[in-house]
Amino acid sequence: MAKVYTPHDRSLPKTLEEPFRTPGMLPVSVIMVSVAEPDSGVPNILPAVGWGWLSRLPLTLGVAVCTKDMNVDYYPRGTHPLLLKAGDFALNIPTEDLRDKITKCGELSRHKDPTIDKFKEAGLTPGPGRNITSPHIVECPINYECKLLGVHDLGSHDLFLGEVLGCFTDGEVTTTELGQGEDGIVMTLDDGRIETVRWQTIATRTFQTSGTEADA
Numbered sequence: 001m002a003k004v005y006t007p008h009d010r011s012l013p014k015t016l017e018e019p020f021r022t023p024g025m026l027p028v029s030v031i032m033v034s035v036a037e038p039d040s041g042v043p044n045i046l047p048a049v050g051w052g053w054l055s056r057l058p059l060t061l062g063v064a065v066c067t068k069d070m071n072v073d074y075y076p077r078g079t080h081p082l083l084l085k086a087g088d089f090a091l092n093i094p095t096e097d098l099r100d101k102i103t104k105c106g107e108l109s110r111h112k113d114p115t116i117d118k119f120k121e122a123g124l125t126p127g128p129g130r131n132i133t134s135p136h137i138v139e140c141p142i143n144y145e146c147k148l149l150g151v152h153d154l155g156s157h158d159l160f161l162g163e164v165l166g167c168f169t170d171g172e173v174t175t176t177e178l179g180q181g182e183d184g185i186v187m188t189l190d191d192g193r194i195e196t197v198r199w200q201t202i203a204t205r206t207f208q209t210s211g212t213e214a215d216a
Contacts, residue, residue, distance in 0.1 A: 013071050028052070029199050030064055030102060033063055034126070035082045035089040036134040043135050045105045045118040046079040050157065051091070059164040060149065061091060064157040074156060078110025083160055087148045088132035091162065092140035095197060101139070131165040141187070143168040143196050170195050 002039035013019060033046040040067055050064030065083065069075045083089055104122040119126050120136075126135035131147055146162030171187035184198035 015071070018026065019071070019073075029201075030094065030181075031063075032092040032137055032140065033079060033083075033089050033103065034092060034135055034137055035079055036086045036129075037082055038048045038085050038133070040115075042115075042117050043078050043119060044082055044110045045122070045124070045137070046077060047102050047106045051116050054161070061090065061144070061146065061162055061164065063089075063162070064154070064159045065160060066157050066207060067153075070156060075109075076111050076113075078114065080109070080158065083148065084151070086134055088129075089146050089148065089160070089162060090129065090136040091144040091146055092137040093142035093144075093197070094140050098139060109199050115157070127168070136168055141170045141195065142185075161166065 017081050028049055028051070030047055031050055031051050032047050034043055036043050046065070046075075048063055048065070052062055054060045054062050065077050065080045066074050067076055067080060101122040101124055105118045106125075108116050108118050108121055110116055110118070118124070119135075125138035127138040127143070129135060132145045132147065133143075136145070144167050145161075145165045147165055149161040149163050152159040152161070168186055169185075171189035173187050175186035175187050176184075177184050181202035182198060184196055187194055187195045187197075196203065
């Protein structure tokens with residue numbers, strides 16, 4: 001099977017509707033960044049797929065935030081100046097049942113409308129921070145409190161580095177399953193129920209020949 005190579009020359013799409021030619025920014029598990037607004041007191045939410053774990057000690061993660069107006073998907077985010085002002089943020093892990101709320105937060109723009117309250121519009125609940133000023137999203141089962149360590153200009157995006165100071169979970173974590181492709185954690189809630197959160201960390205693919213489909 002011959003590979004297909006697509007060159008990447010840093011050129012921008014010719015119109016706002018045209019996508020980039022080179023496959024890139026392929027989605028990982030979506031997260032939601034929540035950050036305080038020190039002046040107005042109205043916090044903001046940024047759904048993002050450009051993020052990842054970068055260091056185990058200190059426990060550090062990175063979130064990429066767009067700063068350039070390139071097409072309908074890539075434009076300056078109103079969360080950017082708030083992260084700089086607040087100096088901290090919460091990285092929240094949403095689940096499938098929050099899909100519509102994630103979409104709603106992505107459709108709204110604090111950059112285009114500085115008065116928008118995404119928590120209110122999406123029907124989400126801000127929970128008070130323990131060691132940071134920014135709230136977490138109560139409806140998300142896992143919430144990492146992060147202190148801003150630095151910002152790196154990567155071009156179209158700035159990379160915000162956050163050191164994890166602590167983590168809220170829906171209950172006491174009793175089991176962690178990592179590295180098997182279908183990972184997850186099991187928690188015991190204060191009412192005695194058992195909650196399991198699972199996610200996929202390995203891609204799957206299929207091949208189709210003569211109208212039939214088979215797993216790779």
